[in-house]
Amino acid sequence: MYKINEIFETIQGEASFTGTPSIFLRLQGCPVGCAWCDTKQTWEVDDVYKVSLDDTVEKKADSDHWADASAEQILNLFADRAYRAKHVVITGGEPCMYDLNPVCELLHANGYTTQIETSGTFEILAPAQTWVTVSPKINMRGGYEVLTSAMQRADEIKHPIAMQKHVEELEALFAKTGVSPKLVYLQPISQKISATKLAIETCIEKNWRLSVQVHKYLGIN
Numbered sequence: 127m128y129k130i131n132e133i134f135e136t137i138q139g140e141a142s143f144t145g146t147p148s149i150f151l152r153l154q155g156c157p158v159g160c161a162w163c164d165t166k167q168t169w170e171v172d173d174v175y176k177v178s179l180d181d182t183v184e185k186k187a188d189s190d191h192w193a194d195a196s197a198e199q200i201l202n203l204f205a206d207r208a209y210r211a212k213h214v215v216i217t218g219g220e221p222c223m224y225d226l227n228p229v230c231e232l233l234h235a236n237g238y239t240t241q242i243e244t245s246g247t248f249e250i251l252a253p254a255q256t257w258v259t260v261s262p263k264i265n266m267r268g269g270y271e272v273l274t275s276a277m278q279r280a281d282e283i284k285h286p287i288a289m290q291k292h293v294e295e296l297e298a299l300f301a302k303t304g305v306s307p308k309l310v311y312l313q314p315i316s317q318k319i320s321a322t323k324l325a326i327e328t329c330i331e332k333n334w335r336l337s338v339q340v341h342k343y344l345g346i347n
């Protein structure tokens with residue numbers, strides 16, 4: 127069973143798949159604790175806030191309510207809601223706290239492509255076809271070995287930044303792990319103007335890419 131915070135259909139607003147119609151599956155629970163996290167409502171899994179699956183779908187506002195669902199229930203819900211998107215983004219919270227093989231395999235068998243958004247602090251349990259976006263959480267909880275293998279598995283790295291030290295931490299991580307990813311995105315934290323300026327300048331300097339959170343500029347989920 128997966129603990130579901132919310133399920134909604136929108137466009138992917140970040141990194142390589144920006145603009146792609148997508149179904150978002152947001153899983154509950156994350157022990158990492160990034161100070162600037164924009165989904166803090168997913169951190170705790172409190173039994174008091176367990177609700178029905180219908181209640182977690184298309185939430186009107188962020189909440190820490192969650193529901194249990196199997197892979198089959200998730201797939202059926204997509205049909206019930208008449209979703210049209212064929213790309214499924216599994217995020218959280220930290221989705222890699224769960225074994226994502228069953229849900230990804232079922233989705234692939236039904237014509238969907240899948241993508242995971244992960245911090246690299248848990249082992250990635252997902253099929254080879256799944257696109258993996260790693261947003262490495264440096265100097266935070268989770269073992270270094272796990273983070274290194276997540277970086278090796280990553281199809282893209284997406285790093286939120288607000289200060290020069292965030293850029294330096296990322297470069298130090300590339301040097302320490304010996305991983306030199308093909309696709310590196312810098313994502314300004316919380317649409318801050320100074321963070322956006324730093325991200326643009328650094329991307330030009332290093333030939334990396336810019337990921338602005340398009341959905342936030344558009345005021346959509």
Ligand SMILES: C[S@@+](CC[C@H](N)C(=O)[O-])C[C@H]1O[C@@H](n2cnc3c(N)ncnc32)[C@H](O)[C@@H]1O
Pocket residue numbers: 156162163164165217218219220221243244245260261284285286313314315316317339
């Ligand atoms: C909310 S996290 C959930 C998935 C996973 N826990 C992770 O950190 O990758 C999804 C993405 O949003 C990024 N993110 C979180 N808060 C942000 C913020 N305030 N500004 C920009 N990006 C943010 C994360 O780094 C990650 O790339």
Ligand SMILES: Nc1nc2[nH]cc(C(=O)O)c2c(=O)[nH]1
Pocket residue numbers: 136137138139140150165217218243341346347
């Ligand atoms: N539109 C949209 N794109 C996103 N890309 C990553 C998101 C996330 O919260 O993981 C996200 C999100 O919450 N909404």
Ligand code: SF4
Pocket residue numbers: 156157158159160163164165166218219220245263
């Ligand atoms: S790892 Fe992801 S969900 Fe967890 S606190 Fe950091 S940004 Fe938020």
Ligand SMILES: [Mg+2]
Pocket residue numbers: 164165
């Ligand atoms: Mg988000």
